Structure formats: C-alpha cells, structure tokens
Amino acid sequence: MAFARDQWYVAAYDSEVGRDLLARTVLGEPLVLYRTGAGEAVALADRCVHRRYPLSESRLDGDTIVCGYHGFTYDPTGACVFVPGQQRIPRTARVASYPVVEQDSFVWVWIGDRDRADPAAIPRAPWLADPRYAVVRDMAPLNARYELLVDNLMDLSHETYLHGGYIGTPEVASTPITTEVDEERGIVYVSRHMDDAECPPFYARSTGIQGRITRWQDIEYHPPCLYLLHSRIAPRGVLPPAEGADSEAFHAEIVYAITPSTAHTTYNFWAVARDFAIDDESVGEYLYNSNRTVVTQDVTALDILERVIAAEPADRQELSINIDTGGLAARRLLARMVGSGTVGVPR
Ligand code: FES
Numbered sequence: 001m002a003f004a005r006d007q008w009y010v011a012a013y014d015s016e017v018g019r020d021l022l023a024r025t026v027l028g029e030p031l032v033l034y035r036t037g038a039g040e041a042v043a044l045a046d047r048c049v050h051r052r053y054p055l056s057e058s059r060l061d062g063d064t065i066v067c068g069y070h071g072f073t074y075d076p077t078g079a080c081v082f083v084p085g086q087q088r089i090p091r092t093a094r095v096a097s098y099p100v101v102e103q104d105s106f107v108w109v110w111i112g113d114r115d116r117a118d119p120a121a122i123p124r125a126p127w128l129a130d131p132r133y134a135v136v137r138d139m140a141p142l143n144a145r146y147e148l149l150v151d152n153l154m155d156l157s158h159e160t161y162l163h164g165g166y167i168g169t170p171e172v173a174s175t176p177i178t179t180e181v182d183e184e185r186g187i188v189y190v191s192r193h194m195d196d197a198e199c200p201p202f203y204a205r206s207t208g209i210q211g212r213i214t215r216w217q218d219i220e221y222h223p224p225c226l227y228l229l230h231s232r233i234a235p236r237g238v239l240p241p242a243e244g245a246d247s248e249a250f251h252a253e254i255v256y257a258i259t260p261s262t263a264h265t266t267y268n269f270w271a272v273a274r275d276f277a278i279d280d281e282s283v284g285e286y287l288y289n290s291n292r293t294v295v296t297q298d299v300t301a302l303d304i305l306e307r308v309i310a311a312e313p314a315d316r317q318e319l320s321i322n323i324d325t326g327g328l329a330a331r332r333l334l335a336r337m338v339g340s341g342t343v344g345v346p347r
C-alpha cells in the first residue's frame with residue numbers, strides 16, 4: 001500500500017530531539033533530527049548530497065551539521081554553507097528540510113508537498129503535556145506494516161485473548177461496539193461501554209477499586225497517525241453526573257502515534273496519561289511496566305502477522321465480523337487519504 005504523504009506524522013517525542021543527531025525514517029524518507037542552540041527542532045534529509053553519507057552519523061557545529069565523511073556543512077534550512085577544497089558552493093548543494101511542529105510532547109513532521117502543510121490540522125493529545133495528568137510513555141518499533149497496528153487498536157476485543165491478565169477481561173470481547181465516522185473531519189469513533197465488568201489488574205492495582213466496575217472505552221482515531229482511547233473506570237453503577245466534573249471516576253487517556261517508517265516497519269509511540277494518583281510514582285511505574293508488556297504482546301503478534309501476510313499472495317481473503325467495523329472504517333479513510341495526497345511508492 002502507498003503512504004498518505006500529505007499528512008502530519010510523529011517522528012519523535014520532544015525529549016528525544018536535542019543536541020545529538022537523531023535518525024528516524026518516516027514514510028521511507030531517512031531524516032535527521034536535532035535542535036538548534038535556540039531550541040528550535042529541525043528535520044533534514046539524512047543523506048549528504050555529496051556521496052550520500054548519513055548526516056545522522058556526522059556532528060553538529062553550532063546550528064550546522066558537518067558531514068562526517070568529507071565535511072560538507074549544512075545549515076538548519078538544509079542549505080550547504082561550506083564545501084571542502086573550493087570557494088564556490090554548487091547551487092544544488094542542499095538537502096531537503098521538512099516542516100516541524102512541536103505539540104503535546106510530540107515532534108510532528110510533514111513529508112509531502114510543503115505548501116499543503118497546515119499546523120492547525122494536527123490532531124491534539126493535550127493530556128500528554130498537562131500538569132493535571134501523569135504520563136508514562138515509550139516507543140516500540142514494529143517489524144510490521146502500520147495498517148496492522150491500526151487494525152489492532154481499532155478492535156480492542158483482542159484484549160480478552162491477547163492481553164488476558166493485564167487489561168483483558170471477558171466483557172471486552174462480549175460487549176458490542178458502536179462505530180461512527182465523521183466523514184468531513186475524517187475521524188472514526190468506536191465505543192464500548194461495559195456496565196458491569198471485571199476489573200483487570202491494570203486498573204485494579206492503579207486505582208485501588210475493589211470489585212466490579214463500569215468500564216468505558218471510547219476510541220477516537222484521527223488517521224493516519226493519532227489514536228486516542230478515552231478510558232473511564234468507576235465502581236459499578238457510578239455514571240458521570242449530568243453536570244460538573246466526573247470526579248468519582250478514574251480517567252486514562254491512552255494515546256498512540258502510528259508512524260509508518262518503511263513499507264514493513266512502523267514506529268509505535270504509546271503513552272498512558274492518568275488523572276489519578278498523579279504523584280504516586282509506584283502507580284506510574286506499575287502502569288509503565290504493565291503497558292509495556294501489553295504493547296510487547298501486540299508487537300510480537302503483529303510481527304508474526306506481517307511475516308504471514310508478506311508470504312501470501314496479495315488477493316488473500318479475510319473474514320470480517322461486527323467487531324471489525326471500526327477497523328474497516330479506518331481502512332476506508334486511509335485509502336481515501338492515500339488517493340487524495342501525493343502518492344509515494346514505499347521502499
Ligand atoms: S559524503 Fe558528505 S561530504 Fe562527502
């Protein structure tokens with residue numbers, strides 16, 4: 001499948017981009033990321049125009065990158081400002097620079113036609129940079145195409161089987177979902193409201209609730225890159241009040257940024273923001289370890305699936321059922337985005 005190029009993608013967490021050179025490949029394009037002395041994040045093509053040496057294997061000199069092979073030197077706009085052995089700098093000596101926006105603790109990049117890059121179009125995940133929430137997060141790369149991760153996250157019934165003992169309980173698989181699509185804004189909503197559910201260890205240990213719960217999962221997928229799972233946990237029977245704060249419930253905002261790296265590899269940025277026990281580091285540590293285990297279970301399964309699919313003919317058959325309505329809607333919106341943007345052939 002081709003990539004939707006005229007879209008924003010998360011290339012890194014803001015804390016990953018600093019005065020060391022960071023290599024990331026987004027939509028098959030090798031990038032080097034760094035921060036200028038003034039703190040501005042920069043993304044350039046990671047290949048020197050001279051003999052293609054990766055700039056990420058080079059060094060910073062002030063705000064410029066000095067190629068580690070023969071010294072071609074690039075400024076933050078990608079223009080070459082020095083070549084060895086001659087005064088004249090060839091007019092074509094420049095590497096591509098990519099629009100960058102820092103928002104909600106993410107570094108977003110735009111790979112496609114830069115005239116179409118509108119920062120206002122970047123979807124939000126405000127909890128990740130809000131002091132009223134405590135956040136644990138990491139990134140787990142996949143050796144699998146990104147569509148498999150989208151499918152995985154849009155259908156949480158797999159929690160019961162793949163993540164039993166962590167976040168899965170029987171009710172996740174047995175409770176029907178509702179799916180809605182905002183065609184205009186390009187958002188898929190999938191909701192599963194469990195009124196009387198077992199409390200999985202992930203929430204029992206972090207919230208301290210004993211006994212059964214009301215568990216709501218409200219997914220908001222902003223294709224291609226941002227996936228939000230609003231998770232509401234409360235003692236059984238406790239519903240949000242008609243007015244005012246939902247203070248008897250516990251809220252976790254689970255955020256994934258799904259960034260295609262190559263046609264068969266994906267960056268899987270994950271974060272769990274919570275509005276409870278925000279000063280309790282042991283809760284943070286527990287949620288981090290627990291979610292990392294859950295993500296690893298997904299990564300292992302999706303890497304297996306990638307190998308299976310890659311070995312099969314493209315016209316292989318699948319069988320979809322009710323639980324797949326969210327995933328199918330997501331696929332449809334993604335296909336529309338690929339069709340309308342500049343289509344790049346993945347490498
Ligand atoms: S490859 Fe970069 S200067 Fe020669």
Ligand SMILES: [Fe+2]
Nearest residue numbers: 152163294298
């Ligand atoms: Fe999962």
